[in-house]
Structure formats: structure tokens, C-alpha cells
Amino acid sequence: xxxxKLLTVISLLxxxxxxxxxxxxxxxxxxxxxxxxxxxxxxDKTLNLNIENIKNHTVDSVVYKLNNTxxxxxxxxxxxxxxxxxxxxxxxxxxxxxxxxxSSVTILNNKTPKILGEKNYKIINEYPHDITxxxxxxxxxxGKLYESTGQNGESKLRQVNxxxxxxxxxxxxxxxxxxxxxxxxxxxxxxxTWKAKIGFVYDVNTFKKESNFSYGESKEGWGLTHNxxxxxxxxxTENIWLLNPETLIEESKIQVYTNKGKISQINxxxxxxxxxxxxxxxRNGVAIINPKNGAVEGVIDFxxxxxxxTQHDKLDVLNGIAFNPETNTIFVTGKRWDKLFEIEIIE
Numbered sequence: 001x002x003x004x005k006l007l008t009v010i011s012l013l014x015x016x017x018x019x020x021x022x023x024x025x026x027x028x029x030x031x032x033x034x035x036x037x038x039x040x041x042x043x044d045k046t047l048n049l050n051i052e053n054i055k056n057h058t059v060d061s062v063v064y065k066l067n068n069t070x071x072x073x074x075x076x077x078x079x080x081x082x083x084x085x086x087x088x089x090x091x092x093x094x095x096x097x098x099x100x101x102x103s104s105v106t107i108l109n110n111k112t113p114k115i116l117g118e119k120n121y122k123i124i125n126e127y128p129h130d131i132t133x134x135x136x137x138x139x140x141x142x143g144k145l146y147e148s149t150g151q152n153g154e155s156k157l158r159q160v161n162x163x164x165x166x167x168x169x170x171x172x173x174x175x176x177x178x179x180x181x182x183x184x185x186x187x188x189x190x191x192x193t194w195k196a197k198i199g200f201v202y203d204v205n206t207f208k209k210e211s212n213f214s215y216g217e218s219k220e221g222w223g224l225t226h227n228x229x230x231x232x233x234x235x236x237t238e239n240i241w242l243l244n245p246e247t248l249i250e251e252s253k254i255q256v257y258t259n260k261g262k263i264s265q266i267n268x269x270x271x272x273x274x275x276x277x278x279x280x281x282x283r284n285g286v287a288i289i290n291p292k293n294g295a296v297e298g299v300i301d302f303x304x305x306x307x308x309x310t311q312h313d314k315l316d317v318l319n320g321i322a323f324n325p326e327t328n329t330i331f332v333t334g335k336r337w338d339k340l341f342e343i344e345i346i347e
Contacts, residue, residue, distance in 0.1 A: 029055045030091045032103035042259070043082060043293070044110040047075040051091055051101075060092040066105075082107050082294040083238070083255025083262070109259045113287075114298040116347065121300065124329055124342040128165035131310065131338040137182035137191070137224065137268060138320035138333065141204060144168075145322065145331070148182040148191055155179030157191055157202065162331065162340060171207050181223035181268050183231060185245060190231060192221030199248070216241070216250035225269040225276060232276060232291070234269055238262040240276070240294070254294035256287070263287060263296055272323045272330065279319050286321060286332075300345070302332060309337045 031052040034041070041047055049064050050073065064071050067085040087103040129135075133156075137148035145162040149155055152175055159169035173179050173193075180192035188210070189202040197215045202208065215221065218235035225232045231243040233250070238257065241250045256263045256278075265281040275297070276289040284306065288298035302318055309315070316335035323330055324342075333340045 029053070029057055029093075030089070030099055030101050032087055032089050032101050034087070034103070034105055036105050039104065040106045040108055041077065042108050042110045043077045043080060043295075045077060047077055047105065047107075049073045049075070049087065049089070051089055057093045057097075058095070060095065062092070063090045064088070077107055080107055080293070081254055082109055082257040106257075106261075108257055108261070109293075109295040111295075111297075112259055113296045116298055116300045116345070118301070118304055120346050121302075122344045122346055124344050126308075127162055127340040127342065129333050129337055129340040130160075130165060130167070131312070131336055134316065134335045135268075135320040135333055135337070136180045138322040138331065139182060139184055139225075139270065140322050140324045140326075140331075141184035143326060146182060146184055146189060146204075147320070148179050150179045150194065150335075152176070152178050155193075157182070157189065157207065159207075165340070169207050171202075180221045181234070183224035183226045185226050185231065190224055190248075192224060192233070194222075195220055197221075213248040217253075218250060222281075223266065223268040223278065225271045227271050227274075227291070232269060232271070234266040234278065236265055236267070236281070238264045238266065238294075240266060240269075240289075240291075254291065256289055256294050256296060258296045268319050268321055270321045270323050270330075277321055277323075277330070279321060281319070282317055284318050286318075305332060305341055306334065306337075308341075309334070309339045312336070 033050045033052050035048040051062050065088040084106045089101050091099045134150045136150045139146050145160045147158045147160050155173035157171050158167050161168055178194040180194050182191045187204045189204050191200045199213045200209055201211045218241050220235045222236045223234040231245050233241040233243055238255050239253045241253045244251050256266055266278050267281045268279040270277045276291050278287045284303040286300040287296050290297055314336050318334045320333040330343045
């Protein structure tokens with residue numbers, strides 16, 4: 001009798017579960033299709049959005065969104081940002097039913113980046129640089145050079161006399177923080193840390209820390225630069241985040257892409273004549289990025305510079321790029337390099 005009752009209870013439970021699962025079956029009657037090849041399409045093309053009607057229902061209308069923005073079924077991509085973007089289609093069918101289906105598309109640039117080699121730049125000067133500095137950020141502000149360095153227990157923020165290499169101001173970060181990139185705006189130095197998801201704001205004149213700020217969707221802190229309206233933040237991926245300079249909230253992002261695909265490990269950055277110049281970690285090149293859409297328009301190959309510094313066991317990669325508007329030249333160094341190079345670009 002006990003076994004019979006137990007079997008009866010199990011049977012009832014299975015019936016309830018079965019009824020519950022059948023009462024609201026998952027819909028799968030439409031699919032988004034596009035004219036993208038393997039999910040990729042060039043920015044000079046028109047994106048065509050369609051719905052595949054798997055079960056031949058009567059479609060009343062379809063509302064499309066690309067990157068969370070309402071669009072028509074044909075989208076001119078000319079002014080769109082590059083990268084991987086979500087597609088959403090809300091399908092109205094059978095006189096009252098709806099289904100939301102999702103997909104994605106990757107928008108690529110339509111031009112190959114221009115490669116600038118040794119013949120495209122000239123070394124104007126070589127200056128001494130602290131060989132112990134694990135350089136992360138480098139930036140001129142009102143004629144002064146500011147530098148941040150990394151590694152736990154070694155991270156610093158400095159004002160440096162770039163001609164002599166002398167340290168004019170210095171503060172050490174707590175050992176818990178791995179220092180990253182900096183930018184200077186309105187007499188404030190903004191400095192990132194790597195994995196602590198926190199940044200610091202200092203007074204440029206006193207080096208007194210004024211406040212902290214937290215990261216948003218970006219996972220790590222790598223590089224910073226700015227223009228008149230936003231602070232730009234890299235996080236080691238292909239993403240560059242646009243921060244509100246007052247609130248330091250991540251308001252939007254661009255994705256760094258070529259005509260072939262994404263470019264990740266975007267690191268130290270500098271705003272130069274309307275473009276973002278960016279080091280890529282573990283690379284000897286500097287990417288020239290269009291901040292409007294994320295396109296890599298050029299790459300400067302600085303491979304030869306590493307061979308011009310003192311070779312030693314702790315010598316590390318190219319990192320650190322600063323633009324001096326007073327001389328209209330670019331300054332480049334690396335992690336534990338003993339030289340700072342002043343360079344003129346010749347295209």
C-alpha cells in the first residue's frame with residue numbers, strides 16, 4: 001500500500017510538471033537574417049534586415065533595432081560606429097501575437113590601415129628616462145610632463161623634467177594598487193589602477209588626492225586620454241569608453257576595428273589633432289584611431305626604437321606616448337626604457 005501511494009504521488013508530480021511545461025511553450029517561429037557575410041559587413045555598405053518565417057505565420061509588421069536604436073529594414077552604415085552590435089526584431093503576427101528575436105552583426109571598416117614605418121618619422125631628440133619606471137601613462141600639460149608607473153609596490157605619479165629626466169614631484173601609490181594610465185584636464189590628474197576597479201583624482205599643482213571614482217561596465221583600467229567633451233578610457237579589450245568629465249560615468253563606447261576585425265589590448269592613449277593614438281600592449285606599434293567610429297586609420301611601427309635603448313633583463317615593451325603642443329612633436333618611451341624619444345611624424 002505504501003509503495004502504491006508513493007507511485008501515485010510521483011505520477012501526480014510528473015503530471016503537474018508536464019502540464020506546467022506545456023502551458024507556455026517557448027516560441028521559435030522567426031529568425032533574423034541579414035546580407036552580412038558570416039556576420040560581417042563593411043561600413044560602406046547598406047545592411048538589409050529580414051525575418052525568416054520558419055512556420056509560415058501571417059506577419060503583420062516588424063520593428064527593428066540596431067544597437068538598441070530603432071531602424072528601418074535597410075540601414076545605411078556610412079555614419080555608424082564599428083564593432084559587434086545587437087539586432088532586435090519584434091515581430092507582430094497572426095493578428096495579435098508577438099515574438100522578439102535577437103541576432104548581431106559586426107561592422108568593419110572599409111579601408112586597410114596605413115602603415116607608417118621608419119621613413120615616416122624622424123627622431124628629433126633623445127632624452128634620459130628613469131630606467132626603473134614601468135611606464136603606464138605619459139602626458140604634457142601646460143608645458144610639464146606627467147608620468148604614471150605600474151607594478152604593485154612600485155606604482156607612482158610624477159611630474160618630470162623631460163629634458164633632464166629629473167623628477168620634480170612624486171607620490172607613491174599604496175602597495176595594493178597597480179598604477180595605470182593618466183590624463184590631465186582642468187588642473188586635475190585622473191589616474192587609473194589596473195584590477196582594483198578604482199581611479200584617483202589629484203590636484204595637478206599639489207599632487208593632493210581629491211577623490212576616487214569607480215569603473216562602470218569596463219572591467220579593468222588601462223589607458224586614459226581626453227578631448228574637450230569626454231575622457232576616453234581603455235580597458236585592455238577593443239573597447240574605448242567615453243566618460244563624462246564631471247561625473248566620470250561611462251556614457252558610451254567605441255570599438256576599435258580594422259577592415260578585418262577587432263583590435264584588442266588598447267593601452268596607453270593620447271589625443272593628437274582629433275585622433276586617438278594608442279599603444280597596444282606587447283606590440284611595437286601605435287594605432288591611429290578615428291574617435292567617431294573606432295576605425296584604425298593607421299599604424300606607426302616603432303620597432304626600431306627598442307633597439308636604441310639600453311638592453312637589460314627587465315627591459316619591457318613600448319608604452320607611453322605624449323603630444324607636446326608647444327613643439328608639435330610626439331614623445332615615446334617604454335617600460336623600463338632609459339630613453340624618451342621626441343619624434344616628428346612625416347607622412
